[in-house]
């Protein structure tokens with residue numbers, strides 16, 4: 001417990017108080033994130049309602065295979081993240097490092113698939129701008145504008161997550177966590193689950209709804 | 214709440230230096246995590262920005278002395294009012310009370326050593342300053358001419374000014390605001406001293422708590438809105454662009470979804486200050502504590518539902534207009550509840566008129582007038598006549614200056630002895646408060662008439678029949694300037710020549726007064742134990758009750 005006591009910042013009275021504060025702080029931050037994504041999600045839903053046919057047509061030109069693979073990859077990464085937090089909780093440091101690295105690798109896989117997908121959109125002239133072509137869907141360009149903005153913002157959060165988890169893996173490798181003190185791992189996990197949940201909303205909104213109607 | 218198991222050894226009593234003596238190097242200020250020092254960093258920064266924005270206002274008032282546009286070009290005038298709006302809103306009003314007084318006082322009022330995340334607190338200030346530097350760069354590089362509202366498509370397509378730099382500045386300072394709000398929320402939840410229950414919290418805390426909720430929930434919407442606007446400007450097309458089916462009105466919806474609650478970010482902290490000043494200088498318990506506390510939360514909540522009243526002329530459906538109009542009337546109720554409770558607190562109180570109290574009384578009058586004229590604008594029909602005229606300008610300056618600035622000044626005078634350990638000269642303070650009140654009314658009351666007569670805002674030239682009121686307004690502005698400069702002078706003077714302040718010069722009841730002025734680094738020599746409510750201003754009464762109970 002000596003280490004745990006060292007980890008208490010001077011404004012707190014106990015490690016419990018410190019832990020609860022950090023936990024609540026991250027939840028408040030996630031509330032901010034929800035509203036941040038909320039603005040652009042709202043725009044998407046409004047326009048989808050207004051230009052229903054164009055948006056349905058355009059969404060059928062997205063690549064369902066890449067989208068589904070990436071959903072599976074991210075869901076698996078949520079599992080490995082949960083296992084990492086559990087490993088920290090029970091003090092299995094080796095497992096902690098392993099699962100963190102696995103999560104990072106899955107996140108990189110996600111970015112790789114997304115990159116290939118973007119490249120194919122580029123080849124198919126689906127990037128909004130002067131070279132954009134999509135026959136039969138007058139507002140298809142608007143759909144793809146939302147597609148790139150929303151998935152781009154999400155990808156930015158994935159990259160931040162990769163950075164965060166790398167730091168955690170590094171700290172874990174230096175044995176900085178123990179069952180009495182692993183709040184940073186826990187909070188990174190919470191952040192990572194949030195990034196996954198954003199995708200869980202994006203996936204149906206972009207790839208699935210009205211695809212087969 | 215506070216489970217005391219592994220307590221830090223408290224610093225040896227009386228040996229701990231006060232927070233100002235704890236270090237004199239530049240480094241000790243720029244790397245401080247002490248909430249009191251961070252409050253002072255913010256104080257210097259926002260005063261700096263205030264004077265930049267005030268100079269812009271001064272030039273505008275000079276231009277408006279004559280009907281012809283003879284001092285500045287129309288384009289320059291657009292840049293002046295944009296500068297004035299952006300800097301005043303995001304670099305003075307929004308940070309003003311929360312980051313200076315809130316930072317300094319929230320931990321002390323709840324009996325804590327610091328905020329929950331001191332390093333994050335310092336980061337907020339750096340984000341704020343980074344934002345400020347971007348804004349300054351945008352101004353020096355040539356300015357922005359879109360108005361503080363950045364309406365598309367002008368901002369995203371047609372304006373040839375430094376929109377992106379300015380938006381980046383606002384984005385960064387907004388990030389700082391979010392982190393400040395987050396810090397306050399967690400601090401209030403987790404850092405209260407033993408015995409400090411929710412209903413023993415000073416109303417200052419309740420109001421700042423409500424403000425923080427808005428900061429955390431509304432500011433991100435501004436962030437995404439500005440981001441989408443900037444993206445559209447860079448990319449050449451975007452979701453507000455009609456050429457690909459986008460709608461510029463969506464920008465207005467998103468912008469006002471933030472910017473109406475932002476009004477409450479500015480005014481709730483001022484209400485926080487007033488709720489401390491009124492009981493202290495009436496020597497009375499606050500009337501209707503719970504009503505005021507919950508009114509703060511009601512304002513935070515209802516404030517999110519009324520943004521449409523800024524868009525009555527943007528062509529909403531009849532029903533949307535109706536609903537937004539109705540909701541805008543509703544949001545006036547919790548504010549009115551507060552005003553009535555403050556007034557009831559004054560009733561039969563033993564009132565004295567020290568400087569902070571003068572500002573507080575000024576606040577009640579001006580805020581009421583600002584709020585009541587807001588009802589004209591909430592009424593759909595009247596708004597169509599008054600929109601984009603000087604009536605709007607006058608209305609929101611009664612709230613922003615009459616509300617926020619007077620609250621800020623009142624609070625600065627009230628807590629100046631605590632912050633610096635020195636008293637300001639009382640007679641000068643009273644004079645400045647009076648000058649400010651007179652100057653303010655002379656500046657802005659004529660603008661109500663101007664607006665009602667139809668003078669549009671945002672033009673550097675106007676029809677000659679409006680000149681009389683404009684001359685009155687400019688005269689008022691020069692008096693108001695004296696009211697602002699005076700306190701700066703005597704505050705600085707007091708740092709060396711002011712009387713040494715005792716721990717509790719006002720005989721006030723808050724925890725912050727039960728520790729020396731200026732406070733030690735960790736605020737209290739030992740963690741206070743709270744046994745009663747915050748406005749315990751009738752000690753004889755309490756004594757009598759106690760005796761009865763035991764007798």
Ligand SMILES: [Cu+2]
Pocket residue numbers: 472473476519520522523
């Ligand atoms: Cu409003």
